[in-house]
Amino acid sequence: MSVIKAMFCLDLIPFQFIHALLTPLVTIGVPPSSHSVGGSAGRKQGAMGANKPGDLDAVFERLFNAYQQPILNYLYRLVGDVERAEELTQDVFLKAYRALASLPADANQRAWLYRIATNTAYDQLRRSRLLQWLPLLEERSLPTSEGSPEERTGEQQAVQQALAQLPFDYRVPLILFSVQGYSIKEIGEMLGISEGAVKTRLCRAREKFREVYRGKR
Incomplete structure (x- = not known):
């Protein structure tokens, strides 16, 4: 466990944040674990x-x-707005349909779709200069036995504000790894980067979060 914590800088994040990221969320009706469709066959079907x-x-x-619902949930976490996420999901699958004929038979379709979704969200965020972040912490996700409601609300706001300041390149792998449960290898395939680059971005994301988060307390 200590090796894993060192590799991913898990010791840099407050416990409440780790708890919130790992707590299953139901955003638009389907839990994040729904991305595991069809087991290994769902992961790589050309x-x-x-x-x-x-x-x-x-x-x-x-x-x-x-993948419609997992992609919708993923985009909702990125842009923080249901209607915008729905519109982007339509764009993603329209792009996917147009490009499907040229997709190699042995391609990882899930990674391909998530790469389209990530690029689509990035283009939207860049155009609108939107810096919102889906509130990962809902009141029910916080430990009810620790602190008063006022303290939990303050904690929630501090986390949300810190997350909103993470660069897009750091937020994306953080969502995929900590919230949706994808492996380092899978994230690398989705984003078209090496496993080493994924680990680096995750570590830097956590370092940046710690820096911003502590400054707000």
Whole structure:
């Protein structure tokens, strides 16, 4: 455990924040664990050489049914607004449908979709200069046995404000790893970066969070 904590700088984060990130959230009706669709088959299923429009439609329908809700939840965590997340989800799957014919048969479709979603969200955030962050901490997610309601509210606000100041490149892997439970390897595939780069961004994200979080207390 000490090796893992050293690798990911887990000792740099307040316990309440770790607790909040690891607490299952129900954002838009489906818990984050719903991304594990179809086990290993769901993780890597190519377009199977589908060339006919009917074949592509069938593949796309399967992809949409399997990943629409996880992608929607992921985008909601990034932009913090349900309507905007729904619009971005539509954009993601429209882009995916248009590009599906050129997707290699052995491609990791989940990683491919999350990369489209990440880029779509980044473009939206950059255009609107939106720095909002989905409140990861709801009142029910905080330990009810520690502190008064006022103290818990103050803690929640401090965490939210600190998270909002994390650079986008740090927020994305932090969500994927700490909230949605993806592995370092999976995140690297989704973002198109090396496992070492994922670890570096996670560590720096936690260091940045500690810096900002302590400054607000």
